[in-house]
Amino acid sequence: MEYSPVRPSPHAFWSSPGKKKLVLLSVMFLVWVYMLYSCVGYCSTVPGLPLLESSRAREQEAGGGADLVSRLMSKPPQPSWEDVEGDYEEPPSPLVSRTRDLLTNEPEPDWDQQRRAPEPGTMSSFSNGSGSKKLPQAIIIGVKKGGTRALLEFLRVHPDIRAVGAEPHFFDRNYENGLDWYSATFLPDFKP
Ligand SMILES: Nc1ncnc2c1ncn2[C@@H]1O[C@H](COP(=O)(O)OS(=O)(=O)O)[C@@H](OP(=O)(O)O)[C@H]1O
Missing domain, CATH: 1.20.5 (Single alpha-helices involved in coiled-coils or other helix-helix interfaces)
Structure with missing residues:
Protein backbone atom coordinates (compact mmCIF):
# COMPACT_ATOMS: atom_id res chain seq x y z
CA MET A 1 0.00 0.00 0.00
CA SER A 54 -22.23 65.06 27.51
CA SER A 55 -20.67 62.01 29.13
CA ARG A 56 -19.29 64.19 31.93
CA ALA A 57 -22.69 65.79 32.40
CA ARG A 58 -24.23 62.37 32.62
CA GLU A 59 -21.60 61.42 35.23
CA GLN A 60 -22.44 64.45 37.31
CA GLU A 61 -26.13 63.74 37.10
CA ALA A 62 -25.48 60.21 38.24
CA GLY A 63 -23.62 61.28 41.39
CA GLY A 64 -20.46 62.95 40.16
CA GLY A 65 -21.94 66.32 41.12
CA ALA A 66 -22.36 65.24 44.71
CA ASP A 67 -18.76 64.05 44.71
CA LEU A 68 -17.60 67.42 43.36
CA VAL A 69 -19.54 69.29 46.06
CA SER A 70 -18.02 67.17 48.77
CA ARG A 71 -14.54 67.83 47.37
CA LEU A 72 -15.17 71.58 47.25
CA MET A 73 -16.48 71.61 50.79
CA SER A 74 -13.41 69.83 52.06
CA LYS A 75 -11.10 72.51 50.58
CA PRO A 76 -10.51 75.79 52.43
CA PRO A 77 -12.44 78.65 50.82
CA GLN A 78 -10.35 80.58 48.34
CA PRO A 79 -10.74 84.37 48.30
CA SER A 80 -12.46 85.70 45.25
CA TRP A 81 -11.01 88.43 43.07
CA GLU A 82 -13.30 90.96 44.71
CA ASP A 83 -11.92 90.03 48.14
CA VAL A 84 -8.35 90.41 46.93
CA GLU A 85 -9.09 93.83 45.49
CA GLY A 86 -10.79 94.85 48.70
CA ASP A 87 -7.72 93.94 50.75
CA TYR A 88 -5.47 96.07 48.56
CA GLU A 89 -5.76 99.76 49.25
CA GLU A 90 -4.02 101.86 46.70
CA PRO A 91 -2.10 104.71 48.29
CA PRO A 92 -3.59 108.07 47.42
CA SER A 93 -1.76 109.60 44.53
CA PRO A 94 -0.75 113.26 44.93
CA LEU A 95 -1.87 113.88 41.37
CA VAL A 96 -5.32 112.45 42.09
CA SER A 97 -5.66 114.48 45.27
CA ARG A 98 -4.70 117.64 43.40
CA THR A 99 -7.29 116.84 40.74
CA ARG A 100 -9.92 116.44 43.44
CA ASP A 101 -8.96 119.83 44.90
CA LEU A 102 -9.38 121.43 41.50
CA LEU A 103 -12.75 119.76 41.02
CA THR A 104 -14.02 121.11 44.34
CA ASN A 105 -12.88 124.64 43.34
CA GLU A 106 -10.66 125.02 46.36
CA PRO A 107 -8.33 128.03 46.20
CA GLU A 108 -4.91 127.00 45.02
CA PRO A 109 -2.26 127.27 47.75
CA ASP A 110 0.88 129.26 47.19
CA TRP A 111 3.20 126.45 46.13
CA ASP A 112 6.26 128.72 46.12
CA GLN A 113 5.60 129.77 49.68
CA GLN A 114 5.08 126.15 50.77
CA ARG A 115 8.32 125.17 49.10
CA ARG A 116 10.29 127.94 50.76
CA ALA A 117 8.68 127.62 54.22
CA PRO A 118 9.21 124.09 55.51
CA GLU A 119 7.33 122.42 58.33
CA PRO A 120 8.16 123.90 61.76
CA GLY A 121 9.64 120.62 62.95
CA THR A 122 12.08 120.51 60.07
CA MET A 123 13.51 123.99 60.66
CA SER A 124 16.80 124.26 62.41
CA SER A 125 17.37 126.50 65.37
CA PHE A 126 19.16 128.89 63.03
CA SER A 127 16.34 129.51 60.59
CA ASN A 128 13.54 129.76 63.15
CA GLY A 129 15.37 132.48 65.07
CA SER A 130 15.68 130.55 68.32
CA GLY A 131 19.16 129.37 67.69
CA SER A 132 21.82 129.51 70.32
CA LYS A 133 24.68 128.50 68.06
CA LYS A 134 27.43 131.06 68.18
CA LEU A 135 29.92 129.60 65.76
CA PRO A 136 29.47 128.28 62.23
CA GLN A 137 29.26 124.62 61.37
CA ALA A 138 30.80 125.14 57.95
CA ILE A 139 33.25 127.60 56.47
CA ILE A 140 33.68 128.47 52.81
CA ILE A 141 37.28 129.12 52.05
CA GLY A 142 38.38 130.39 48.67
CA VAL A 143 40.69 132.62 46.80
CA LYS A 144 39.67 135.89 45.36
CA LYS A 145 37.50 135.54 42.30
CA GLY A 146 37.21 131.87 43.05
CA GLY A 147 33.39 131.89 43.01
CA THR A 148 32.83 131.69 46.75
CA ARG A 149 30.10 134.28 46.63
CA ALA A 150 28.05 132.23 44.22
CA LEU A 151 28.48 129.13 46.38
CA LEU A 152 27.34 131.06 49.42
CA GLU A 153 24.24 132.34 47.66
CA PHE A 154 23.34 128.87 46.46
CA LEU A 155 23.63 127.46 49.97
CA ARG A 156 21.69 130.36 51.45
CA VAL A 157 18.61 129.33 49.45
CA HIS A 158 18.23 126.33 51.77
CA PRO A 159 15.91 127.17 54.66
CA ASP A 160 18.13 125.40 57.20
CA ILE A 161 21.20 127.40 56.31
CA ARG A 162 21.88 130.82 57.69
CA ALA A 163 24.92 132.73 56.58
CA VAL A 164 26.50 135.99 57.41
CA GLY A 165 25.64 138.78 55.03
CA ALA A 166 29.12 139.95 54.30
CA GLU A 167 32.51 138.30 54.35
CA PRO A 168 33.72 138.72 57.94
CA HIS A 169 37.42 138.25 57.08
CA PHE A 170 37.95 136.79 60.51
CA PHE A 171 40.91 134.57 59.74
CA ASP A 172 42.89 137.05 57.66
CA ARG A 173 42.02 140.44 59.17
CA ASN A 174 40.16 140.07 62.51
CA TYR A 175 41.68 137.00 64.08
CA GLU A 176 43.06 139.04 66.97
CA ASN A 177 39.53 140.15 67.89
CA GLY A 178 38.79 136.67 69.19
CA LEU A 179 35.84 134.29 69.04
CA ASP A 180 33.48 136.74 70.72
CA TRP A 181 33.91 139.07 67.81
CA TYR A 182 33.57 136.20 65.37
CA SER A 183 30.34 134.94 66.94
CA ALA A 184 28.96 138.47 66.96
CA THR A 185 29.21 138.49 63.19
CA PHE A 186 26.31 136.04 63.08
CA LEU A 187 24.00 138.40 64.91
CA PRO A 188 21.60 140.32 62.69
CA ASP A 189 22.67 143.74 63.93
CA PHE A 190 26.38 143.06 63.56
CA LYS A 191 28.37 145.81 61.85
CA PRO A 192 31.92 144.84 60.94
N1 LIG B 1 29.96 128.80 38.64
C1 LIG B 1 30.82 129.72 38.24
N2 LIG B 1 31.57 129.50 37.19
C2 LIG B 1 32.44 130.42 36.76
N3 LIG B 1 32.63 131.58 37.36
C3 LIG B 1 31.89 131.83 38.43
C4 LIG B 1 30.96 130.92 38.93
N4 LIG B 1 30.38 131.49 40.04
C5 LIG B 1 30.91 132.69 40.19
N5 LIG B 1 31.83 132.91 39.22
C6 LIG B 1 32.66 134.06 39.05
O1 LIG B 1 33.47 134.23 40.22
C7 LIG B 1 33.73 135.57 40.35
C8 LIG B 1 33.40 135.99 41.74
O2 LIG B 1 34.20 135.26 42.59
P1 LIG B 1 34.12 135.59 44.11
O3 LIG B 1 32.70 135.39 44.58
O4 LIG B 1 35.13 134.76 44.84
O5 LIG B 1 34.45 137.14 44.10
S1 LIG B 1 35.24 137.88 45.22
O6 LIG B 1 36.59 137.43 44.97
O7 LIG B 1 34.71 137.49 46.49
O8 LIG B 1 35.00 139.25 44.88
C9 LIG B 1 32.90 136.31 39.35
O9 LIG B 1 33.72 136.62 38.26
P2 LIG B 1 33.76 138.08 37.62
O10 LIG B 1 32.41 138.26 37.05
O11 LIG B 1 34.85 138.02 36.57
O12 LIG B 1 34.06 139.03 38.69
C10 LIG B 1 31.87 135.34 38.99
O13 LIG B 1 31.38 135.58 37.70
Whole structure:
Protein backbone atom coordinates (compact mmCIF):
# COMPACT_ATOMS: atom_id res chain seq x y z
CA MET A 1 0.00 0.00 0.00
CA GLU A 2 1.37 3.36 -0.93
CA TYR A 3 1.16 6.19 1.56
CA SER A 4 1.17 9.63 0.22
CA PRO A 5 0.96 12.44 2.80
CA VAL A 6 -1.52 15.10 1.91
CA ARG A 7 -0.13 18.56 2.53
CA PRO A 8 -2.46 21.48 2.12
CA SER A 9 -0.89 23.82 -0.32
CA PRO A 10 -1.21 27.58 0.12
CA HIS A 11 -2.77 27.82 -3.25
CA ALA A 12 -5.52 25.46 -2.16
CA PHE A 13 -6.16 27.63 0.96
CA TRP A 14 -6.61 30.89 -1.02
CA SER A 15 -8.61 29.13 -3.66
CA SER A 16 -11.36 28.33 -1.15
CA PRO A 17 -13.94 31.16 -1.26
CA GLY A 18 -15.18 30.66 2.33
CA LYS A 19 -11.74 30.97 3.81
CA LYS A 20 -11.03 34.02 1.68
CA LYS A 21 -14.04 35.76 3.15
CA LEU A 22 -13.01 34.78 6.67
CA VAL A 23 -9.57 36.31 6.28
CA LEU A 24 -11.00 39.44 4.72
CA LEU A 25 -13.48 39.86 7.58
CA SER A 26 -10.73 39.37 10.14
CA VAL A 27 -8.58 42.04 8.51
CA MET A 28 -11.50 44.45 8.36
CA PHE A 29 -12.29 43.78 12.01
CA LEU A 30 -8.71 44.53 13.02
CA VAL A 31 -8.72 47.75 11.01
CA TRP A 32 -11.99 48.77 12.60
CA VAL A 33 -10.66 48.08 16.13
CA TYR A 34 -7.54 50.08 15.37
CA MET A 35 -9.56 53.05 14.11
CA LEU A 36 -11.83 52.94 17.16
CA TYR A 37 -8.83 52.83 19.46
CA SER A 38 -7.23 55.80 17.71
CA CYS A 39 -10.44 57.79 17.85
CA VAL A 40 -10.86 57.23 21.59
CA GLY A 41 -7.30 58.29 22.24
CA TYR A 42 -7.74 61.49 20.19
CA CYS A 43 -11.02 62.40 21.86
CA SER A 44 -9.51 62.13 25.34
CA THR A 45 -6.80 64.68 24.44
CA VAL A 46 -9.18 67.30 23.00
CA PRO A 47 -11.03 69.25 25.74
CA GLY A 48 -14.58 70.38 25.28
CA LEU A 49 -15.72 67.82 22.72
CA PRO A 50 -19.50 67.48 22.85
CA LEU A 51 -19.26 63.71 23.20
CA LEU A 52 -17.11 63.90 26.30
CA GLU A 53 -18.97 66.90 27.69
CA SER A 54 -22.23 65.06 27.51
CA SER A 55 -20.67 62.01 29.13
CA ARG A 56 -19.29 64.19 31.93
CA ALA A 57 -22.69 65.79 32.40
CA ARG A 58 -24.23 62.37 32.62
CA GLU A 59 -21.60 61.42 35.23
CA GLN A 60 -22.44 64.45 37.31
CA GLU A 61 -26.13 63.74 37.10
CA ALA A 62 -25.48 60.21 38.24
CA GLY A 63 -23.62 61.28 41.39
CA GLY A 64 -20.46 62.95 40.16
CA GLY A 65 -21.94 66.32 41.12
CA ALA A 66 -22.36 65.24 44.71
CA ASP A 67 -18.76 64.05 44.71
CA LEU A 68 -17.60 67.42 43.36
CA VAL A 69 -19.54 69.29 46.06
CA SER A 70 -18.02 67.17 48.77
CA ARG A 71 -14.54 67.83 47.37
CA LEU A 72 -15.17 71.58 47.25
CA MET A 73 -16.48 71.61 50.79
CA SER A 74 -13.41 69.83 52.06
CA LYS A 75 -11.10 72.51 50.58
CA PRO A 76 -10.51 75.79 52.43
CA PRO A 77 -12.44 78.65 50.82
CA GLN A 78 -10.35 80.58 48.34
CA PRO A 79 -10.74 84.37 48.30
CA SER A 80 -12.46 85.70 45.25
CA TRP A 81 -11.01 88.43 43.07
CA GLU A 82 -13.30 90.96 44.71
CA ASP A 83 -11.92 90.03 48.14
CA VAL A 84 -8.35 90.41 46.93
CA GLU A 85 -9.09 93.83 45.49
CA GLY A 86 -10.79 94.85 48.70
CA ASP A 87 -7.72 93.94 50.75
CA TYR A 88 -5.47 96.07 48.56
CA GLU A 89 -5.76 99.76 49.25
CA GLU A 90 -4.02 101.86 46.70
CA PRO A 91 -2.10 104.71 48.29
CA PRO A 92 -3.59 108.07 47.42
CA SER A 93 -1.76 109.60 44.53
CA PRO A 94 -0.75 113.26 44.93
CA LEU A 95 -1.87 113.88 41.37
CA VAL A 96 -5.32 112.45 42.09
CA SER A 97 -5.66 114.48 45.27
CA ARG A 98 -4.70 117.64 43.40
CA THR A 99 -7.29 116.84 40.74
CA ARG A 100 -9.92 116.44 43.44
CA ASP A 101 -8.96 119.83 44.90
CA LEU A 102 -9.38 121.43 41.50
CA LEU A 103 -12.75 119.76 41.02
CA THR A 104 -14.02 121.11 44.34
CA ASN A 105 -12.88 124.64 43.34
CA GLU A 106 -10.66 125.02 46.36
CA PRO A 107 -8.33 128.03 46.20
CA GLU A 108 -4.91 127.00 45.02
CA PRO A 109 -2.26 127.27 47.75
CA ASP A 110 0.88 129.26 47.19
CA TRP A 111 3.20 126.45 46.13
CA ASP A 112 6.26 128.72 46.12
CA GLN A 113 5.60 129.77 49.68
CA GLN A 114 5.08 126.15 50.77
CA ARG A 115 8.32 125.17 49.10
CA ARG A 116 10.29 127.94 50.76
CA ALA A 117 8.68 127.62 54.22
CA PRO A 118 9.21 124.09 55.51
CA GLU A 119 7.33 122.42 58.33
CA PRO A 120 8.16 123.90 61.76
CA GLY A 121 9.64 120.62 62.95
CA THR A 122 12.08 120.51 60.07
CA MET A 123 13.51 123.99 60.66
CA SER A 124 16.80 124.26 62.41
CA SER A 125 17.37 126.50 65.37
CA PHE A 126 19.16 128.89 63.03
CA SER A 127 16.34 129.51 60.59
CA ASN A 128 13.54 129.76 63.15
CA GLY A 129 15.37 132.48 65.07
CA SER A 130 15.68 130.55 68.32
CA GLY A 131 19.16 129.37 67.69
CA SER A 132 21.82 129.51 70.32
CA LYS A 133 24.68 128.50 68.06
CA LYS A 134 27.43 131.06 68.18
CA LEU A 135 29.92 129.60 65.76
CA PRO A 136 29.47 128.28 62.23
CA GLN A 137 29.26 124.62 61.37
CA ALA A 138 30.80 125.14 57.95
CA ILE A 139 33.25 127.60 56.47
CA ILE A 140 33.68 128.47 52.81
CA ILE A 141 37.28 129.12 52.05
CA GLY A 142 38.38 130.39 48.67
CA VAL A 143 40.69 132.62 46.80
CA LYS A 144 39.67 135.89 45.36
CA LYS A 145 37.50 135.54 42.30
CA GLY A 146 37.21 131.87 43.05
CA GLY A 147 33.39 131.89 43.01
CA THR A 148 32.83 131.69 46.75
CA ARG A 149 30.10 134.28 46.63
CA ALA A 150 28.05 132.23 44.22
CA LEU A 151 28.48 129.13 46.38
CA LEU A 152 27.34 131.06 49.42
CA GLU A 153 24.24 132.34 47.66
CA PHE A 154 23.34 128.87 46.46
CA LEU A 155 23.63 127.46 49.97
CA ARG A 156 21.69 130.36 51.45
CA VAL A 157 18.61 129.33 49.45
CA HIS A 158 18.23 126.33 51.77
CA PRO A 159 15.91 127.17 54.66
CA ASP A 160 18.13 125.40 57.20
CA ILE A 161 21.20 127.40 56.31
CA ARG A 162 21.88 130.82 57.69
CA ALA A 163 24.92 132.73 56.58
CA VAL A 164 26.50 135.99 57.41
CA GLY A 165 25.64 138.78 55.03
CA ALA A 166 29.12 139.95 54.30
CA GLU A 167 32.51 138.30 54.35
CA PRO A 168 33.72 138.72 57.94
CA HIS A 169 37.42 138.25 57.08
CA PHE A 170 37.95 136.79 60.51
CA PHE A 171 40.91 134.57 59.74
CA ASP A 172 42.89 137.05 57.66
CA ARG A 173 42.02 140.44 59.17
CA ASN A 174 40.16 140.07 62.51
CA TYR A 175 41.68 137.00 64.08
CA GLU A 176 43.06 139.04 66.97
CA ASN A 177 39.53 140.15 67.89
CA GLY A 178 38.79 136.67 69.19
CA LEU A 179 35.84 134.29 69.04
CA ASP A 180 33.48 136.74 70.72
CA TRP A 181 33.91 139.07 67.81
CA TYR A 182 33.57 136.20 65.37
CA SER A 183 30.34 134.94 66.94
CA ALA A 184 28.96 138.47 66.96
CA THR A 185 29.21 138.49 63.19
CA PHE A 186 26.31 136.04 63.08
CA LEU A 187 24.00 138.40 64.91
CA PRO A 188 21.60 140.32 62.69
CA ASP A 189 22.67 143.74 63.93
CA PHE A 190 26.38 143.06 63.56
CA LYS A 191 28.37 145.81 61.85
CA PRO A 192 31.92 144.84 60.94
N1 LIG B 1 29.96 128.80 38.64
C1 LIG B 1 30.82 129.72 38.24
N2 LIG B 1 31.57 129.50 37.19
C2 LIG B 1 32.44 130.42 36.76
N3 LIG B 1 32.63 131.58 37.36
C3 LIG B 1 31.89 131.83 38.43
C4 LIG B 1 30.96 130.92 38.93
N4 LIG B 1 30.38 131.49 40.04
C5 LIG B 1 30.91 132.69 40.19
N5 LIG B 1 31.83 132.91 39.22
C6 LIG B 1 32.66 134.06 39.05
O1 LIG B 1 33.47 134.23 40.22
C7 LIG B 1 33.73 135.57 40.35
C8 LIG B 1 33.40 135.99 41.74
O2 LIG B 1 34.20 135.26 42.59
P1 LIG B 1 34.12 135.59 44.11
O3 LIG B 1 32.70 135.39 44.58
O4 LIG B 1 35.13 134.76 44.84
O5 LIG B 1 34.45 137.14 44.10
S1 LIG B 1 35.24 137.88 45.22
O6 LIG B 1 36.59 137.43 44.97
O7 LIG B 1 34.71 137.49 46.49
O8 LIG B 1 35.00 139.25 44.88
C9 LIG B 1 32.90 136.31 39.35
O9 LIG B 1 33.72 136.62 38.26
P2 LIG B 1 33.76 138.08 37.62
O10 LIG B 1 32.41 138.26 37.05
O11 LIG B 1 34.85 138.02 36.57
O12 LIG B 1 34.06 139.03 38.69
C10 LIG B 1 31.87 135.34 38.99
O13 LIG B 1 31.38 135.58 37.70
